Amino acid sequence: MNPYHILNKLLCEEEELTSEERKAFVEGLKSDPELVRVFTGWLQVHSHLMERLPETKDLILYSLAADGHADDLTHQEASYISDHWKDIDSVVESHPGFKDLTHQIAQDRQDFLDCWGSETASVPQVFRLPAWSYQIAAVIAVLAVAAFATIFLVNYQDRSMQLAIATPGEYQRILLPDSSIAHLSGPATLEYNSERFGRSVQLTGQAFFEISHRPKQFIVRTNEAMVQVLGTRFGMRSGNDMTQVILESGRVQVASNETPPRSIVLAPGQMTDVVKGEAPTPSIDVNIEDELRWTGFVFLRNTPMRKAAVLLSSSRNVNIDVDPLLMRESVTGTFSPDIPIQEVLDALTLTLNAQVIEDEDGFRIVPLFP
Amino acid sequence: MAASKFDPQLVLRAKKGDERSRNVLLERLSVVLERFFKRKIGDQALVDDLIQCTLLRVHSGLIALKHPDKFKAFAMKAALFELHDYYRGRHSMKERSFEPELLPEKNYSINQSSGDSMDVEKALELLKPRTRRILELREHGYKYREIADILNISETAVKMQVKRAFEKMKTIFAD
Structure with missing residues (x-):
């Protein structure tokens, strides 16, 4: 090693x-x-x-005060932070990452207050009323509850259900509540409940998923199939009564939507199709560089630089020339569509001991020490 | 007429030792905390741990709370302390676990003298601002994916910046 x-x-x-x-x-x-x-x-x-790096407590108290929320501090805390303000402030101001941290703490405060606000709706107090009033109250209550429930459920659904839509040719990166990421390659729609996420989404169209590893399974449903995973990366295309699943890494179980469902397990580099009402087709080995090209991702697996340059050029619509000395060098990496081409090339050259030169014709990759 | 779920009278009774009020207060707070930590961390087992730690902090600090109407700020700070302590605790830099194995090598021991610190500060100044931000956020214990979200860039870009920082440092320390 x-x-x-x-x-x-x-x-x-x-x-x-x-x-x-x-x-x-x-x-x-x-x-x-x-x-x-x-x-x-x-x-x-x-x-x-x-x-x-200041102590956690110092940083939090400082962040609250710096963000204009000194009234959140007790007299003792305010006095303490006032005494140490100069020291903490000078450290924070001279470290941009620590400054980001104070903004993040201010955001955490706001998130807490949002949660507080949505959970601390008023609760009714108890009154003693004449007996007859309970009958009237009961009728009113039934009507009110029915009306409220209808309005609440409609609003709640509206508020908590998220629908992401990517139009044809459009790319969208959706960060899900569990930190998983869905990369939509339009046309695609992704629907999920942001309040009660439960690691479950509904997909139509095309998407590449990067699922964060958690003990609970993540489920992607389409009209034809259901994919269950723990933590992995895979592409899915759903439409015309068929769902296709291609696994890049990890392990997934693909099941049909029929009753009882029939399922298969995919290994990395394998693909299956599920036609509506039928069992998944037996898995076949595929070249993910080619089969997942529709995702907009560029997958390089010990790929010669000659081919990597072609894949990147066509994916990003830029001209990339590679020095003949580097043509046969192989590279590995996975690059999502939202990574700027300059960063992609920088990453590749790091492993090649090479450098990127940008000119009016595009990019040239040449050895660092010819 | 309606009363707040965290009515100052309820907080006051809890503070004075009324067990039922205290249980009601903490139970109601746990619902807020669950929502908050789920949003921040997601993982249910970790969320449960953070809720328990925060409730414990609130429970033990309640007696010193002078203004019951400030319970919201009190609980908010407790949750933030626990959250950020968790960030720092979960990610003690893996690189550091090798220090004990290096330290016997006298020539390579990590010197904390002010002269060396100055050199490191100068080396950091040579990094691109975003790279430096990433290293500093990493020091607080954020994972690469969280740093990516904070800086609104991809996780791959974050990792690349760390790698580049390392490459840059290699040349700096070679001089």
Whole structure:
């Protein structure tokens, strides 16, 4: 195992290292002074930032006061933050990320108050009334409740049901309440309940899903099929009484909507179709670079740069030239349509030891050290 | 006529030790907290933990609450403290777990002297502003996906910026 690859995982992925990876990395640290120097330099940066990051309590009290909500503080808290204002303020102002953090805390406050407002509707107090009034009250109450329930349910449905629509050719990135992401490639509609999300959505049209890993299953329903997953990435196209599912990573169960449902499980790189009223077709292996091109994503899996440039050029409608020395180099990555082309090329060149040159004809990728 | 679910009289009775009032108060607050933490965190098991920690904080701090009509701000701060403590606690930088294995190497120990801190500050200034923001938000414990949402960019872009920062640091520390 290459310790630099492990270091890359350590920085860019959020799962833990395996014991083998950890062992290999420690071995690398013992034998490679360059790795130690780079790694300790990186640790110094984090130690430096951690040293400057104000305590949680200080940051919250400061953020509330700075956002104009000093009346949320007790006299004691206001006095404390006043005494420390200069120090905290100078740190926050000199660290843009810490400044973002104070804005986020102000947003958290507003979110809490929104939740408070929607849960603290008034509750009735008890009165003693003459006995006859209960009969009249009962009739009025029944009518009122019926009217209220009708209005409430209609409004509630309107308020909580979210409908995202992407017109033909349009791309939309929808962040769902559980942090999963639906990338709609129009024409597509996605419907879900934002208040009682329950990890369930209804799709028509085309979308690529990035499902956050949670203990509860995520369900995508179409007119023809139901897909159940825990955490994974896959594309779905629904229309003309057929749903197609293509899995990029993870594992999904695809079931028909018939009774009883019939289902199959897909592995990465596999595809199935579900025609209305029929069982899913047996899975077949496909090339996701080609089969998921409609998503607007560019999937590169050990793809030669020659082909990667063609895929990116046609996806983003830009001209990309690759130096002959780099044509056979292979690259891997998944790039959603919302990532600017410059960032995509920067990412690729990082792994190639190359650089991007932009001119009036488009982009050129050339070796860093020819 | 109607009364607030968090009527100051209810808060006052709870503060004075009336067990029933306290139970009613905390039960009503737990509904608000559930909605809030679900919106912020999502995962039900974590949400349940955060609700319990916040209720415990409110329970133990209630006796010192001087103004019962300020209960909303009191509860809000308790929820924010728990939420942000959780962020910091969940993401103790994985890189740091290697420190004990490095420290015996005297030459490479992490020096916190002011001179080195100055150098690190200068190195940080060489990064693009957005890259620096990402590193600083990461330090608070936000995950890449959350940072992406805060900065309104993709998660991949966030990871790339971290990688680039690292590449940049490599050259800086090589000098």
